[in-house]
Each structure stands twice: as structure tokens, then as C-alpha cells.
Amino acid sequence: MHRLRRYWLGLKGYMAFGKRVAVFGDFTVIDPHKVSIGENCAINHGVFILGRCGISIGNDVVLSTRCMLLDASLDPTTFAATKDRRYVEAPVSIGDGCWIGAGAIILPGVSVGEKSIVGAGAVVTRDVAPRSIVAGNPARVIGHCGDGEG
Numbered sequence: 001m002h003r004l005r006r007y008w009l010g011l012k013g014y015m016a017f018g019k020r021v022a023v024f025g026d027f028t029v030i031d032p033h034k035v036s037i038g039e040n041c042a043i044n045h046g047v048f049i050l051g052r053c054g055i056s057i058g059n060d061v062v063l064s065t066r067c068m069l070l071d072a073s074l075d076p077t078t079f080a081a082t083k084d085r086r087y088v089e090a091p092v093s094i095g096d097g098c099w100i101g102a103g104a105i106i107l108p109g110v111s112v113g114e115k116s117i118v119g120a121g122a123v124v125t126r127d128v129a130p131r132s133i134v135a136g137n138p139a140r141v142i143g144h145c146g147d148g149e150g
Contacts, residue, residue, distance in 0.1 A: 013043065025065070034071075037061075038096065053089040058096035058114065065102045067118075069094070073108055095130065115145050 013021035016032040025045020029035055034051035038059035046066035049055060053071050063069075075086040090109030094100065098112050101120035112118060112128040119135030119142070128134050133143040 027063075044102075052087075054091040055093075056091065057094045058098065060097045061094055062099045064100060064104070064120070067100045067102065067104045067106075069100075069106045071108050101135075117145060 009023040009026065010020070013023040016029045017035065017037045019037070019039075021037060022042040024042065027043050027045070027047040027049070029049045029051060031051035034053065035049055035055045035057070037057040038061065040059055041057060041061045041063070043063050044065045047063045048068045050068075050070045050072060055069050055071050069092050071092045072087050072089040075088045078084055078086045088108055092106055092108065093111040094106070095112055095114035095116065097115040098118070100106065100112070100118045101122065103120055104118045104122045104124065106112065106118070106124045110124050110127055112124065113130030113132065115131045116128050117133045118124055118128065118139065119133065121137070122135050122139040123137040124134060124139040126138070128139070129141070131145040132141050133145060134140060135142050
């Protein structure tokens with residue numbers, strides 16, 4: 001049964017992205033044709049990707065359990081107007097070699113630079129420079145990754 005489940009999850013990853021992706025649990029992708037993903041990526045259980053206007057995921061990216069990549073949300077300036085609520089849409093970009101921690105949320109318009117780490121539970125509201133470690137709500141830089149090698 002375990003083997004059949006692994007096969008199904010791998011097939012689901014292929015159907016969503018048009019390529020082989022390491023899948024370690026069920027995940028959700030809305031509008032998969034607006035989501036691009038690189039090579040050698042891993043998607044863990046409960047990942048949610050909202051591809052309303054465009055999400056780009058680089059090579060060697062790990063999306064940990066229950067993280068969310070959101071390229072659209074309600075516009076806070078129109079939220080009170082129940083009949084005329086609008087959405088804010090902006091593409092999301094995850095650079096090569098990033099690790100998005102468990103439960104992290106990447107909001108519309110954010111770019112995460114290559115080889116960065118987004119800590120578990122972080123809410124990323126602004127761009128993340130390459131090789132940065134961010135954590136918190138809102139996410140702030142708490143360190144830097146490596147020395148540029150690898």
C-alpha cells in the first residue's frame with residue numbers, strides 16, 4: 001500500500017508540474033499552469049501553492065510541511081466594502097537552493113533569493129536577499145547562509 005501511495009503522489013506531482021518532483025505527502029496547487037518548478041525539488045505534506053498570477057520555483061528547492069506560497073490575497077483597502085472586495089496579485093519567486101520551512105507563508109510579490117532559508121512559521125512580506133536566513137512574523141533576517149561555496 002505504501003508503494004502505491006508513493007506512486008500516486010509522484011504521479012500527482014508530474015500531473016501538476018509536468019515533470020518529476022519528489023513528493024512526500026499530499027499537496028494542493030491551484031492553477032498549476034501558472035506555476036513553474038525547477039529540477040530536483042521536494043514537496044512535503046500539506047504544501048499549498050496558489051498560482052493565481054504566477055509562481056516560479058527554482059532548482060533544488062525544498063518546500064516543507066504545510067508551507068504556503070500565495071500570489072494573491074484580499075486587498076486590505078477594500079476589505080470593509082463587502083460588495084467590492086478586490087484582490088492584490090503579484091508573482092512569487094523562489095530562487096535556486098532555497099528551503100522554505102514548515103508552516104512558512106510567502107505572500108504576494110515576494111522574491112526569495114537563492115540558497116536562502118525561511119524559518120518555520122515565518123510570514124514573508126518582503127523580498128529576501130540571497131543566502132539569507134529569515135524567521136518571524138513578519139519575517140526578519142536572523143543570519144546568512146554559507147560562504148558562497150556550493
